[in-house]
C-alpha cells in the first residue's frame with residue numbers, strides 16, 4: 001500500500017460531509033430542546049434521517065479506511081499527541097456508529113417511526129415495548145450526544161493548535177482542494 005501525504009479524496013469528502021451532518025445533528029437536538037413537542041417534531045425528523053445517513057456514511061468511511069492507510073504523521077510529533085489522535089479517532093468512530101444505532105434502537109422500543117426524509121420508513125428492530133431498554137438507550141443517547149460535542153470541540157482545538165501555534169499546516173492532509 002502506497003502511503004501519501006494527504007488522505008484520499010474519498011476519505012476527505014466523507015470526513016467533511018459527516019462532520020457537517022454531526023454538527024447539524026447536535027444543533028438540531030440542542031437548539032430545539034425547549035420547543036413544544038409538536039413544533040419540535042419536524043426538526044427531530046431531520047435529526048433522525050441525518051443520524052441514519054451519518055451511520056451508513058461512517059460505516060463506508062470505516063471500510064474505506066481499512067483499505068487506505070492514513071498519511072504518516074510528522075516525524076517530529078510527540079508520542080502523546082500520536083496517542084491522543086489515535087484514541088480520539090477511535091472514540092469518534094465508536095460514537096459515529098454507536099450513537100445512531102442507539103437512537104434507531106431506542107425509537108424501535110416505543111415503537112416510533114423513523115422516516116428517511118419522507119421518502120420511505122426505516123425498518124425498526126424487534127424490541128417493541130421494551131421500556132427498560134428504551135430508558136437505558138435514552139440516557140445513553142443523551143450522554144453519547146454530549147460526549148460527541150466534547151470530542152468535536154477537542155478536535156477543533158487540536159486543529160487550531162496545529163494551525164496557529166505549531167504552524168505545521170496539518171490541516172492540508174484533510175483539505176478538500
Ligand code: HEM
Nearest residue numbers: 025026029048051052054099100103104107114142145146
Ligand atoms: C451521529 C448521529 C447522532 C448524533 C450526533 C445525535 C446527537 C443527539 C444529541 C446531542 C441529542 C440531545 C441530547 C440531550 O438532550 O442532551 C439528541 C437527541 C435525540 N436524538 Fe440523536 N443523535 C444522532 C442520531 C440519532 C438517531 C439515528 C436517532 C433516531 C433514529 C436519534 C434520535 C434522537 C431523539 C428522539 C432525541 C431527543 C431526545 C430528547 O430530547 O428526549 N438521534 N441526539
